[in-house]
Amino acid sequence: MANDYDDLRQIKDQTQEDFATEIDYAYQTRRGLGEDIVREVSAVKGEPQWMLDFRLKALDTFMKMPMPTWGVDLGLLDFEEFYYFMRSTERKARNWEEVPDAIKDTFERLGIPEAERRFLAGVETQMDSESVYSSLKEEWQRHGIIFVDMDTAVREYPDLVREHISTIVPIGDNKFAALNSAFWSGGSFVYVPKGVDVEIPLQAYFRINAQNLGQFERTIIIADEGSNVHYIEGCTAPQYSTWALHTGVIEILVKKGAHARYTTIQNWSRNVYNLVTQRAVVEEDGSMAWVDGNLGSGITMKYPAVVLRGPRARGEVLSIAFAGDGQHYDAGAKAIHLAPHTTSLITSKSISKGLGRSGFRGMVRVVPGAVGAQSKVACDALLLDPESRSDTYPYIDVSEDEAQIEHEATVSKISEDQLFYLMSRGLSEKEASAMIVNGFLEPFVKELPMEYAVELNRLIALQMEGSVG
Amino acid sequence: MEQTLAQTLEIRDLHVRVEGKEILKGVTLTVRPGETHALMGPNGSGKSTLSYTLMGHPKYEIVGGEVLLNGESLLALSPDERARRGLFLAMQYPVSVPGVTLYTFLRAAASAMRGYGEAARRSGDQRLHAHLIPAREFRQEVNAEIGKLKMDQAFLNRYLNEGFSGGEKKRAEILQMALLKPRIAILDETDSGLDIDALRIVSEGVNRLQAELGMGLLVITHYQRLLNYIRPEHVHIFYNGRVVHSAGPELVEKLEAQGYDWVQAEFGV
Ligand SMILES: Nc1ncnc2c1ncn2[C@@H]1O[C@H](COP(=O)(O)OP(=O)(O)OP(=O)(O)O)[C@@H](O)[C@H]1O
Numbered sequence: 026m027a028n029d030y031d032d033l034r035q036i037k038d039q040t041q042e043d044f045a046t047e048i049d050y051a052y053q054t055r056r057g058l059g060e061d062i063v064r065e066v067s068a069v070k071g072e073p074q075w076m077l078d079f080r081l082k083a084l085d086t087f088m089k090m091p092m093p094t095w096g097v098d099l100g101l102l103d104f105e106e107f108y109y110f111m112r113s114t115e116r117k118a119r120n121w122e123e124v125p126d127a128i129k130d131t132f133e134r135l136g137i138p139e140a141e142r143r144f145l146a147g148v149e150t151q152m153d154s155e156s157v158y159s160s161l162k163e164e165w166q167r168h169g170i171i172f173v174d175m176d177t178a179v180r181e182y183p184d185l186v187r188e189h190i191s192t193i194v195p196i197g198d199n200k201f202a203a204l205n206s207a208f209w210s211g212g213s214f215v216y217v218p219k220g221v222d223v224e225i226p227l228q229a230y231f232r233i234n235a236q237n238l239g240q241f242e243r244t245i246i247i248a249d250e251g252s253n254v255h256y257i258e259g260c261t262a263p264q265y266s267t268w269a270l271h272t273g274v275i276e277i278l279v280k281k282g283a284h285a286r287y288t289t290i291q292n293w294s295r296n297v298y299n300l301v302t303q304r305a306v307v308e309e310d311g312s313m314a315w316v317d318g319n320l321g322s323g324i325t326m327k328y329p330a331v332v333l334r335g336p337r338a339r340g341e342v343l344s345i346a347f348a349g350d351g352q353h354y355d356a357g358a359k360a361i362h363l364a365p366h367t368t369s370l371i372t373s374k375s376i377s378k379g380l381g382r383s384g385f386r387g388m389v390r391v392v393p394g395a396v397g398a399q400s401k402v403a404c405d406a407l408l409l410d411p412e413s414r415s416d417t418y419p420y421i422d423v424s425e426d427e428a429q430i431e432h433e434a435t436v437s438k439i440s441e442d443q444l445f446y447l448m449s450r451g452l453s454e455k456e457a458s459a460m461i462v463n464g465f466l467e468p469f470v471k472e473l474p475m476e477y478a479v480e481l482n483r484l485i486a487l488q489m490e491g492s493v494g
Numbered sequence: 495m496e497q498t499l500a501q502t503l504e505i506r507d508l509h510v511r512v513e514g515k516e517i518l519k520g521v522t523l524t525v526r527p528g529e530t531h532a533l534m535g536p537n538g539s540g541k542s543t544l545s546y547t548l549m550g551h552p553k554y555e556i557v558g559g560e561v562l563l564n565g566e567s568l569l570a571l572s573p574d575e576r577a578r579r580g581l582f583l584a585m586q587y588p589v590s591v592p593g594v595t596l597y598t599f600l601r602a603a604a605s606a607m608r609g610y611g612e613a614a615r616r617s618g619d620q621r622l623h624a625h626l627i628p629a630r631e632f633r634q635e636v637n638a639e640i641g642k643l644k645m646d647q648a649f650l651n652r653y654l655n656e657g658f659s660g661g662e663k664k665r666a667e668i669l670q671m672a673l674l675k676p677r678i679a680i681l682d683e684t685d686s687g688l689d690i691d692a693l694r695i696v697s698e699g700v701n702r703l704q705a706e707l708g709m710g711l712l713v714i715t716h717y718q719r720l721l722n723y724i725r726p727e728h729v730h731i732f733y734n735g736r737v738v739h740s741a742g743p744e745l746v747e748k749l750e751a752q753g754y755d756w757v758q759a760e761f762g763v
């Protein structure tokens with residue numbers, strides 16, 4: 026239901042104060058990658074030996090792995106072109122004048138408060154709302170919930186990190202996971218103790234700083250038995266980045282009877298390659314949901330996965346992608362059924378506009394013995410222009426007779442009759458198309474917290490006008 | 495948007511082709527402010543084609559003639575521009591729009607018609623909802639209208655026309671009309687699908703709006719029962735793509751009693 030949320034925003038705006046950072050010195054490695062860089066990064070962060078070893082091993086793996094030759098065109102990607110580590114204060118050096126007008130204009134039209142605009146554009150490195158954050162922090166501590174950035178986790182909870190890192194996404198899972206393991210910086214570490222229900226979603230937003238928006242975010246979430254947690258990463262507003270390569274790894278362990286949900290809305294600027302590995306392992310009676318919105322970046326490869334390891338485990342992947350001119354998404358979802366009576370539901374909605382292109386790979390695997398496994402894959406594509414493109418690639422590998430797999434795919438266009446109907450009530454063609462598109466995305470949007478939902482609808486309208494920077 | 499209160503709709507020798515075939519073959523008809531015209535004719539004679547054409551559906555190709563609203567040609571205007579000039583069409587078969595609630599749609603449409611988007615753009619108001627009628631105000635207005643039409647408020651949360659019964663769709667069309675306050679309304683078989691009580695409630699709604707707005711009405715129907723409530727001063731027989739005969743309300747009874755066979759003989763069409 027539409028509802029005004031302006032007031033909420035204003036309150037949030039007023040409580041925003043800068044939050045002093047402990048790390049206050051500038052640091053930047055040379056351009057390109059190599060063992061020297063890995064050692065430098067680890068030394069600057071003051072990491073223990075085991076983490077340095079982890080990084081070095083990952084670099085070695087990365088060097089040996091070939092580039093993926095499927096999905097998207099990575100031919101222009103030159104690893105020597107990038108910086109692999111930069112301290113937050115470096116980014117602060119950028120000033121507001123350097124931010125492209127198109128991005129500023131979008132902030133303006135989305136009604137993003139001033140303080141947030143500067144942060145999102147990378148001009149400010151902090152935007153924590155200390156008062157909101159600290160009261161929540163006390164609450165979390167009282168329940169034994171750990172919610173810190175990964176660097177802090179390595180320092181303060183080394184055993185937990187060491188026990189879990191790369192157990193769900195192995196270093197050599199894919200070339201970009203290896204790259205992330207060698208150079209990771211930023212990301213969150215979350216641990217929710219047995220039986221604890223985290224009522225308010227944990228938002229990276231609360232404790233975000235420039236590093237978390239960095240190129241190699243690493244996030245680990247552990248939902249211990251019977252717990253319940255919702256983690257939200259990213260925001261709907263466009264994030265301007267001069268870093269052209271973003272390679273994140275997110276690992277989630279959902280233990281017996283626990284429920285976890287990870288919501289992300291990605292809206293990087295168009296110069297960005299976004300290559301992310303997201304995977305969750307779900308134990309007996311647990312459930313995991315990936316809610317994944319993709320609006321920005323130029324080239325994206327992303328296939329959130331659920332590995333259903335215990336009986337009756339459930340996994341859900343709900344994703345949307347909006348590919349405008351010059352954007353190419355190769356997205357998808359994987360469900361791997363390793364135990365009896367596991368269920369998965371994969372729903373994908375993609376919109377392609379102009380020359381935008383979106384591809385969806387839906388992969389379902391059921392191993393022998395996973396009796397009674399059920400999976401449903403539904404992907405709907407909406408093409409806004411004659412030259413837009415969408416492809417669906419189902420990969421279904423079922424080795425268990427007693428499994429039930431459904432797959433359906435639809436491709437549609439905005440219907441002339443729907444447009445006419447809405448326009449006959451006074452909506453312009455753009456407003457009418459945006460409304461139809463928002464309706465198409467509604468099954469996704471209604472899973473979002475309200476403030477994200479409202480912003481997303483507005484953003485889609487802007488994207489429909491082709492005016493998002 | 496400033497609207498002249500009363501509007502006259504003038505259709506002159508209109509010829510329209512659909513997929514290469516001429517369906518309207520010279521329609522001429524004038525609806526003045528406050529007047530009620532009934533348009534009756536056999537299935538497939540082109541009544542809906544006329545109503546879609548008037549509203550500007552892109553599928554209908556105009557090959558001749560003119561449509562004027564207060565002397566200004568509508569033919570080059572898009573459907574939304576026609577709507578903003580005061581034209582409304584209650585459709586025979588309203589389409590559904592999945593994922594868009596009736597409330598969201600009504601608020602957006604009413605806001606667009608009342609110039610909220612324009613105003614926000616002009617004043618540079620960037621707030622998230624600046625282009626919409628304030629939620630509280632609109633909620634009240636909708637609740638009042640929905641009450642008059644004896645509709646259930648739960649409809650507001652349903653997706654537009656999706657899974658609505660035939661009669662529910664027709665009521666929703668009239669709800670839209672009540673909120674958008676047109677000057678000229680075309681009702682294309684609004685009575686079909688309505689039960690006996692609904693027919694009365696909807697008709698009363700239409701009459702009330704007509705009295706309030708001085709609206710001109712073009713009512714397309716097959717049956718007298720609607721015209722017992724919404725009383726036309728002019729009745730037209732539509733046959734094979736044009737108006738072949740016009741008379742007063744007494745014509746309705748003749749049609750009801752005799753059907754259309756005599757039309758061919760008498761008017762040689
Ligand atoms: N898109 C189309 N393609 C082909 N023929 C069409 C199309 N739309 C309308 N027609 C034809 O035009 C003629 C007029 O149709 P129209 O719907 O206007 O009739 P009507 O008078 O409203 O009939 P009814 O009383 O059944 O509602 C019919 O023969 C119909 O089949």
Ligand SMILES: [Mg+2]
Nearest residue numbers: 541542543586
């Ligand atoms: Mg008809």
